[in-house]
Amino acid sequence: MDHAAFARFWRNEIPRAAERDSYQNHWRGLCEIVRHPFPGVDPNYKFERKVQKVGTKDTGFADVYKAKHFIAEYKRPGRDLGAARQQAALYAWELGNPPLLITSDFARIEVNTAFTGTSPKTYLIGLDDIEHNQVIKGGDLTALEILNSAFHAPENLDPRHFRERLTTTATRQVGQVALRMGQREGKARAAHMMMRLVFALFAEDVTLLERGLVTRVLERSRAHPENSQAYFQELFRAMKGGGEFWGHDIQHFNGGLFDEADALAITSDEAAALVEAAQLDWSEVEPSIFGTLFENGLDEDTRSRRGAHYTSVTDIERVVDRVVMEPLWAEWDALRHGLQKMKRQQRIEQLFAFQDRVRGVRVLDPACGSGNFLFVALKKLLDLEYQIRSAVTMNGVGEFEMPPLVHPKQMLGLEIEPFAHELASITLWMGYIQWKRAHGGHWETPILQHLNNIQNRDALLNPDGTEAQWPDAEFIVGNPPFLGDKMMRAQLGGEYTNTLRGVYADRLPAQSDLVCYWPEKARAMVESGVTRRAGFVATNSIRGGKNRVVLDRIKATGDIFMAWPDEPWEQNGAAVRVSLFAFDKGMETQKTVNDQFVSDITADLTSRIDVKSAVKLSENGGRSFIGTQKGGAFDIPAELAQQWINAPNPDGVENADVLKPWVNGMDLTRRPSNRWIIDFALMSEMEASRYLMPMAYVVQHIQPVKSQNRRENRARHWWRFDEPASNLRAGLAGLTRFIGIPRVAKHLLPVWLPEGTLPDSQVVSIARDDDFTFGVLASTTHRCWARAQGTYMGVGNDLRYTPSTCFETFPFPDPAPEQRADIEKWARFVVTMREHLLAQDTKATLTGLYNDVVRLRAEPDATHPVTALVKAHADLDKAVAAAYGWDWPLSEDDVLARLLALNLERAATA
Template sequence: MTPDEFIIKWQRTTLKESSAAQEHFCDLCQLLDELTPAAADPTGAVYCFEHGTIKTTGGKGWADVWKDGHFGWEYKSAGKNLDQALKRLQFYAPALNHPPLLIVSDMAQIIIHTVFTGTVPDQYTLTLNDLRDPSKLQLLKWAFSDPEKLRPIDTTAALTERAARQFSEWAAALRQRGHDSAAVAHFSQKLLFCLFAQDIGLLPNQLFTRLLENGLKYPAQVEQMLTSLLNTMAPGGLFGSEAIDWFNGGLFAEVQPLPLETADLKTLHSFTKLNWSAIEPSIFGTLFERGLDPKQRAQLGAHYTDPNSIMRLVAPVVLMPLRKEWQSVQKEMLQLKTAADAAKSPAVRDKQLTKLRALLTGMLERLNQFHVLDPACGSGNFLFLALKGLKDLEHEIILAGEQFGLMRAFPTVSPHNVLGIEKNHYAAELARVTVWIGEIQWMLQHGFSLSKNPILKPINIIEQRDAVVNADGSEPEWPTADVIIGNPPFLGGSKKRGLLGDDYFAALETIYDGRVPAGADLVCYWFEKARTQIETGKARAAGLVSTNSIRGGSNRKVLDQICQTTRIFNAWSDEPWVNDGAAVRVSLISFGEIKTPPVLNDERVAVIYADLTAGSSEIKMDVTTAKPLKENVRVSFQGTKKYGAFDICGDLARSWLQIPNPHGHPNSDVLKPWRNGKDITGHVSDTWIIDFGIDISEIQASLYEMPFQYLLDHVKSYRETVRREKTRRKWWIHEEARPGLRRAIKGYFRVIVTSLTAKHRFFVWLSTQILADQALIVISRADDTTFGILHSCFHQLWSLKMGTSLGTTPRYTPTTTFETFPFPIGLTPADTASHAIETLESGAIIPSVASEYRAHAIAIAEAAHQLNQLRNHWLNPPEWIDRVPEVVAGYPDRIIAKPDYAAQLKQRTLTNLYNQQPAWLVNAHQQLDQAVAAAYAWETELNEAAILQRLLQLNLARCASYIE
């Protein structure tokens, strides 16, 4: 059939849809040289007319024509509303396997709607005469044979980022002119909703665009026009000759337009060209919030957490348990339907159908009463995705009810199902807008008319307040909900006091004493609150995000408690995430009373432990049960935390060392070489630090003229801005001066140090004349035996298992990695605590130990000494360097590269060495491992699981011996 023949035939027809639809479609197939449904698929499994016809009721199918993976096609008689046909296809799209194209047609036109996931929808309208145009005909051909060719280029993510950026920049310009940030945010959110409402047809006839165009003509009147529109949208009514629906919902309760300049209006008018109906609420809220909040402005262009990542919590906590319930109900319904169809008595049949309807109604009511709480809801992306998932499930159930021959229900899941707590007022208000937009989008995209009077139902369930501390210092109550989800704030335990203030920190310590360790990250309080809600019956389960450091250290104690009172049933131990625009590594943890087999990192396991590792049925080994050993305490310490510009360059320090002071004491009292993590893993920088110890008074400190004046100029004003009272008051002292560390290393000439975070776990010697930074962990021992044990594969494996990580980089947390590690008997830190040491002929140093353990101490020390010598020779070949004494005796010599070797020496770092793993290094470590294995009386060929199991048994046995 030619285009002309097709056009002539169908121009003349006056047949109704029921009489003409299938013949019209078959003619199209002939025109496009495509097989008809019956010819292409005789079984009708993937391509047919009247797909989904309900046999029991004789009702119409889900689509007049359906081709799986291509389209759903719905016909209407000439002159009938094709929008209604589209709504029908949208409603039945899940039953049609979500085809990428929804096509509606009468005999005079064909409209193709693209609905590819994650894209901005396109629409192609073809009249009969358009079929003479090969390019238009090609569109239809692609619909039948290659729908991917119709996939829109613009994605909803790209559109959303563009819209959020442009609108946020517009809002920033208003703030720069002196308008209050909160007023700009409120005004912006109202205008945002106007743009959205216009594009979905709630503001008729491009009303908002016309208002802006009139505003450009009459700038003096624009504030009055906007006030009038927004005031009309609150109760509904007439705006000029246009009827406006009742919006309400609180968004338009207070209308305070800001004065707009011509440039503002032009920019705002340009926004109307964007398709606001297609913005993605799950990411728009986050991006828009950053633009409205001046504190987050720098993150506007940063990445956001993608919806798929959020669904790793929403799915197991919210949706999968409900789907399991629905599967059970569906099975019962099928049994009742079968019994009803087989019943010979009308009374029996009616009884079965009554039960059938009750089951469906009960499941729908279950969803209607289901509540999800996000106690750190931000701009609402978790709540929106949870609501969307609940509505999708409800829609599936409604469709199933039709298939069972029951009357179609109207969806009742709505914003009332989601609850939120959010401290930030920008985010709290935006969360409501996000949920509103998401609800409206979903209803329209699934073929439902909007519930009105008002359109925006009040959302009073997103509370603006703190979730873990009340203003009066008491513990807040969380609303009862079925489940809890969210992404609580990430703030390291060491930063809490400085950023939150002494009062808030003290309140946390008081409220959560015995429940959350004082040194734990802020996110841990949300985990403990959620655990308490589950324990007291106010929630069934929770799914929360944390930095992956929750797996170890003091943080893990909250997961220990969770495992004691409930269970972790789903977790992702170490995943990429974006938090406040920054890329981080997180753990996603779902816990509570949901009865489902545990899943860790998308794999079924027997049990999930508190460190987010899996147990198996073969080996019962939970290393999180390991406890600190008393012989290991007060041995490992974190270096000092300066909190201010106490560090200075070496040349400046040397110049001060030669300057006398009024009281006759040298500046060497308060100047020390300084080392941080990069100095250990990379190259040593020539950095010194001003260190006034732990208790020197300000008057005493001032007598060291040059160092004190430097702190006056560079530290004091900075310290005055912090919240912690002690940090402000003693501004010349390091914020964490570590008195315990200073006592522990007194009397030692050297100590063992390792970087807090490092790709490779190695240890080095550090002179006690050098001050260690907080990025270093200091082990207060000077003997090679302890050095060797720490460097063995046994401690390496234990520290990886028991530590945490920063991103993908392992983190050495002393409380869990060192204090729990069981040293070989006779060689524990307590046994070697004395400063009494012995230097062997080789130069290796052993501690004073009992005679029966001396041979093992020597073997380990010799191997460790050899390893250290080899490494030092590789790092600093004598032929390449000069050793220069410091200007004051007692400090370690400086290592200076000879002129021709600076570039080569720069590549000699411990990180590079352990990346390369040369044979000599591997052999040296193997020799050391053999010596340590002999001290344990273990064979040397143990696998990792066996090593961990034996170390755990040693730990638990020693803990038990304390009790005995």
């Protein structure tokens, strides 16, 4: 039958319907509507799926179950569907937590979402809705679209799809008003006014205020903007302590948000825009993104200055699940399975005791921003408590004899920015109210309570410059601000930066990024036993260089049990890479990297061989250099340089002395830019002035800017580079060519550079001119070492080649003459093959060639021209391995283990 016939049939059949003998026919009718098979004998889709009741030896039966889709429970016509939803929720725990809980009394079908990390959403579908395929209230989907999705694609009903659209629209509409108001009244006052107004709209749509009341205030304000301030003052005063407003009783809200009845006037146009915004369903706003969108829209400059970022719900869940919920779920599972051995009264006592355990949990986010981590943690604790309350019901005690006790006060936060701090409290309350509205429970008075657990203060330093202390918490999670060590002084101020580094000097190097201070403080709390587990989202630069000290310290006093070492992350259009990690005192035995079980996690957040103990080798010392740092527009086109080279000077000096071919990292990875550079090295101003045309150019284009440099030495020597790299010049002296490696690149690409070339700071120069060194550096063996010892940058996760770790620690092979000759042969052929391929296509680049190399290694194609380069590298790898005395190929772990052993052996005998 079609949907209209289904509705007409069951409208007449309902008086005779009984749950057990009718629900299967009702369900088969739904299957026909959405063209889906009937349940059969498959345990993953069947009627009356057997489920063991929590804590008992008894079994129950889910009326309909489809794995990874839904559990459906029926009740007789007119019965409370809340009890059916509670039963389905309890079965869901035993059946893998499918994302939908469907309940029905034949006349009504409730589709309740239960997607992880979201506030629940309910679609209530009546027979009329099915007959006429109407859009269901509270969403933008029709009855048949919802039913089709439930059977075929439940992910379509994930509230985030609808709520993100709604939240973005809502935030944009009120944000535009707030920005105009902020220009008139000041950003802070406008933000506070808009937060109270937004919460009033939310309260109206969750029926804590009379429906339409705030809309009427806005409509009156549009007609009489001169009275708008008085209208809102009267409303906020009533919400502050409860009372009467425009003929309606107002509940007691307060909670800090309405401590003051002060309000701002709005213009007629602003009121009109807010009337439009009020038509949205504010009860559906997603707290986990609303706060951040609102915050960024109004206070983007401040948050950017401090390096704060929005974290996706998916990333938050990865941390919160492993750090907070995993041990609690394990405790709950142990209790559930043990209950069946207990007598009824003991079961009840144990369940009440475990509820006390859950309500005693304290979760701290010491850089909480607008509260997203805390909101997700709170919702998950509420979900767990709901399981406990449902289990009490199944063990013979009425639901409301175990009232909900999990509360926003369990979420502890530190936030230095006043606006974000206030938003964190609102995010928690909105999420808490949404959850209670969906699951039942009484409203407390006041509805909003003061959350002194969210503190507005610096997480690292006290006002007197001493180390700040964090509140005691069983779990610590968060996304600390991202600021590189070189940006800290500019963004946070010199005095604060110096004090911070001084206070933590015995724990972290001064070159540590700001993000490192949060996991170090959490590590100390875990070590002391105050905190059980901690987990963070950080930039992936935490894995290398001086930053890795914090992870080394975590490994020394405990252990890392979860890591996502390198994840893409987009923030305000800028792509970065992040690492997620979690640690404890070494008690957790289940360790995962990228969600795969491993035996150990190293301080670089991988499971591979940890090469951190490698030391610099004396034979590599004085061979690798970072290039020059200009500090101004000293580079010029080649054509201009050639004109000047031929121009005379009155003292007889030649301009060729100070004009040199120049390369940066992109000249190596792409096509050469053919730029030259004016290089006065360490000349005095008088000496540099002898070169008339180059000096005239520098005076015109560089002196006006550089003479204002805040570093006195750079301003005084404005004709010189910021970093002239004297050691580089000395190291390359006498060489007819040398090796250049891009400092940051997708592929490790050594190239030959001719004598006289001046490299930029984005090029690492190796002062060797032999094919043997070039071949070893171009091999897979060296690439493995560099990837383990370097750091990574940008959306492409490009390798940052650091000479102190990648080159100076690398143990070169000690080959026999014939082995050396073999490496030299293949090294020369690799270069020849590169040059040949680049000559065939004027648009080809070295990066492009090696993109093809990587692809062809995975998917060979003998007809592709780059196959010859792939073959050359394969032969080079074999030749290098033979020089070490190794069979080839080897796994990356094997290569690293052998190189580390060789490094330590060389260091011991040096």
